[in-house]
Amino acid sequence: MKFIVFQSSVSPDYFIVTNIDHVGAVKDTLCPNGGVLKKVGEYTEMGEMRAAFDETLAMAAIAKQGYYRFEAQSMAAVPASPEMP
Numbered sequence: 001m002k003f004i005v006f007q008s009s010v011s012p013d014y015f016i017v018t019n020i021d022h023v024g025a026v027k028d029t030l031c032p033n034g035g036v037l038k039k040v041g042e043y044t045e046m047g048e049m050r051a052a053f054d055e056t057l058a059m060a061a062i063a064k065q066g067y068y069r070f071e072a073q074s075m076a077a078v079p080a081s082p083e084m085p
Contacts, residue, residue, distance in 0.1 A: 008031045018062055
């Protein structure tokens, strides 16, 4: 499968993934905090060790609802460490 990846203009850690058959299901209303979805690129399956998202879950979600949502874990906010007394 070739994945088409979109990124939120307001929440850059938020992505929508679809394929060519379901690209019509991708709407800006899927952005969690408003904004628009901008196309990042098209990528073929990379395998579990290289993909930025779970391709198996993505394929199932795309088949069911036309898209898969994910947040980039490497870019997600890290909670502050508790201060040592």
